[in-house]
Amino acid sequence: xNTNTKYNLNRxxxxxxxIEEKTIxxxxxxxxxSKAVVSKQLQLLEEELGVSLVVRxxxxxxxxxxxxxxxxxxxxxxxxxxxxxxxxxxDSHEPSGLxxxxxxxxxxxxQLAPIITQFxxxxxxxxxxxxxxxxxxxxxxxxxxxxxxxxxxxDSSNRARKIGSFREVALSTPAFAKxxxxxxxxxxxxxxxxxxxxxxxxxxxxIHQASRGTKEQSTEVELTxxxxxxxxxxxxxxxxxxxxxxxxPDFTVKKDLKAGVLQxxxxxxxxxxxxIYIVRPPSQLRTQAVQLFIxxxxxxxxxxx
Numbered sequence: 225x226n227t228n229t230k231y232n233l234n235r236x237x238x239x240x241x242x243i244e245e246k247t248i249x250x251x252x253x254x255x256x257x258s259k260a261v262v263s264k265q266l267q268l269l270e271e272e273l274g275v276s277l278v279v280r281x282x283x284x285x286x287x288x289x290x291x292x293x294x295x296x297x298x299x300x301x302x303x304x305x306x307x308x309x310x311x312x313x314x315d316s317h318e319p320s321g322l323x324x325x326x327x328x329x330x331x332x333x334x335q336l337a338p339i340i341t342q343f344x345x346x347x348x349x350x351x352x353x354x355x356x357x358x359x360x361x362x363x364x365x366x367x368x369x370x371x372x373x374x375x376x377x378x379d380s381s382n383r384a385r386k387i388g389s390f391r392e393v394a395l396s397t398p399a400f401a402k403x404x405x406x407x408x409x410x411x412x413x414x415x416x417x418x419x420x421x422x423x424x425x426x427x428x429x430x431i432h433q434a435s436r437g438t439k440e441q442s443t444e445v446e447l448t449x450x451x452x453x454x455x456x457x458x459x460x461x462x463x464x465x466x467x468x469x470x471x472x473p474d475f476t477v478k479k480d481l482k483a484g485v486l487q488x489x490x491x492x493x494x495x496x497x498x499x500i501y502i503v504r505p506p507s508q509l510r511t512q513a514v515q516l517f518i519x520x521x522x523x524x525x526x527x528x529x
Contacts (some may be wrong), residue, residue: 232268236298239298324353325353329358331475333457370514372501374499383505385503390473390497393477394471394488396486409428415469429442430442430445456472464480
């Protein structure tokens with residue numbers, strides 16, 4: 225490798241796109257360029273470096289060992305370059321740029337949507353793209369700036385901050401609550417249950433609220449079902465229109481409970497409590513817009529949850 229070579233740093237963008245998209249065709253689509261241009265830039269980059277960065281065949285493309293290390297450093301270099309541009313642009317004192325985030329559907333609808341719309345109205349030069357899905361996204365691979373998680377986090381290299389909490393609630397319509405009239409968690413085992421298949425397990429633990437001078441009780445109940453959904457909003461609709469009970473986060477049904485269209489079963493017995501988290505990639509780089517958005521979210525959640 226010639227140490228006097230002046231490298232074309234623009235080719236890092238092409239290379240990172242190729243590795244992340246896994247094909248030159250997909251990378252070209254992402255960059256809005258022709259396949260021939262992207263392929264040529266990869267070829268020139270390898271010639272500049274004097275090493276092979278990818279292995280190709282007719283169907284697949286993957287990084288060599290050198291290419292993997294070069295991808296990691298290239299991606300970090302592009303982050304710092306983007307941060308430099310963003311920081312310079314922030315001298316105008318008006319936040320701008322794109323924020324990409326993902327969130328569970330129910331949290332996005334019931335909690336985040338009003339905050340996001342208010343934020344965009346306040347900062348019209350900031351664009352926010354929101355992906356609502358109960359599937360946990362890889363925020364690094366999918367290039368999200370932020371992710372919201374509800375429940376119980378698994379270990380990862382991402383940075384997480386707890387911004388709120390919730391508790392699960394067992395509930396049904398008031399009519400079925402009256403007809404069933406369960407007295408203990410064991411009574412639920414014979415009732416029709418609709419499950420949230422993202423996190424539900426057949427065995428649930430109920431904890432009895434201890435009064436002064438008494439010891440807290442816990443009991444496990446095995447719930448069986450012939451109906452499950454992958455989104456809590458579908459479960460809510462099923463509870464409102466069918467002979468089932470379900471378990472949902474309290475923030476999802478807060479208005480329904482207040483309006484009396486749904487009723488908590490066994491209010492003296494509590495289910496799990498979980499956290500609401502804002503998660504960001506491990507890099508510490510944050511644009512002004514992202515930081516302001518995080519501050520707005522934390523402020524609103526502290527006031528409402």
